[in-house]
Amino acid sequence: MILNLLKSKIHCATVTEANLQYMGSITIDEALMEAAHILPNERVQVVDNNNGARLETYVIPGPKNSGVICLNGAAARCVQPGDVVIIMAYAFMTEDEARSYVPTVVMVDGQNAVREVRQAEHHGQTH
Template identity: 40%
Template sequence: MRLSQLLKAKLHHARVTYANPEYVGSIEIGADLMDRVGIQDGELVHVWAVDHESRIQTYAFAGPPGVVGLNGGAAHFFQTGDRVIIAAFDLSDAPILPKIVLLDEENRVVRDMTPFSVVG
């Protein structure tokens, strides 16, 4: 058995709504978006800038709809209005069907990009 780290969830083109370096740390994401793609409170996520070079890892926690906020040290890498990709991965020995959504400027889902199947 060989485990692979496979994409399980992706929020594509989320907009940072705030950056607060005074908070202890992590990324706050609207609970509706976390539920939609299966990201759990406390789960490790990757956050990749779309328009510059920042890439970090932190843990996610649920917030109100529309919120994508970077806290603590993570806030130094992003600014309000930045477009980011938020991704979560799972270890698996079987194919995973990743849940992927494209967001608009208000962090609302505009398109479900989840593939119909995974070739294994």
Template identity: 45%
Template sequence: MYTIMLKAKLHMARVTHAVLDYEGSCAIDGELLDLAGIRENEQIQIYDVENGNRFTTYAIRGEAGSRLISINGAAAHQAQVGDRVIICSYAHYAEHELATHQPALVYLQDGNQISHTSHAIPVQFA
């Protein structure tokens, strides 16, 4: 049996471009892709914090160091430049992998600069 688990997350990225007439997908700064372990053409989920939209697309490599987050093609209707988004990828893990699985979490700040990284989401208290 396999369980779908969070593999990687770019937390609070800012959309820098929304390009309707582009060949689809989401272009992400190559350095951010590598740090999060998200591969080119990998399916990603995008959650727009500003408007609540949630949509699926795939990642393409953007210029390294550019801090680019470009929502392209039809998905450009789902987010606007300046919106804060959470970009996640998920993977299937076998039962024996679950005990040691740790997602790659990349937290971003202004200008999509890296604030910090982690492998665990803090416990939420009531």
């Protein structure tokens, strides 16, 4: 059996732009992508803490250390600059891999600079 689990996330980033005219995707500061082990064109889920919107899109790299978090295309209608979002990447893994895998969590400051990189805590018990 193959399971789809959280691989990594960028926690509580601030949206800097929403560009309706750009053709799809989310632009993420390349430094944040590297810290979260997210690759260009990787599928991510974006959750807006301000309005509850949840969407999926793919990632394009933004200038390194720019702090850019820009929702492009139709996704721009779901967020506003200044909104706080969680960006999550998932991976397929076997059950054995899933039992020992610990996701990476990238904590950012108010300017979307990496403040801390940590491993997520396991919730619940493993058997």
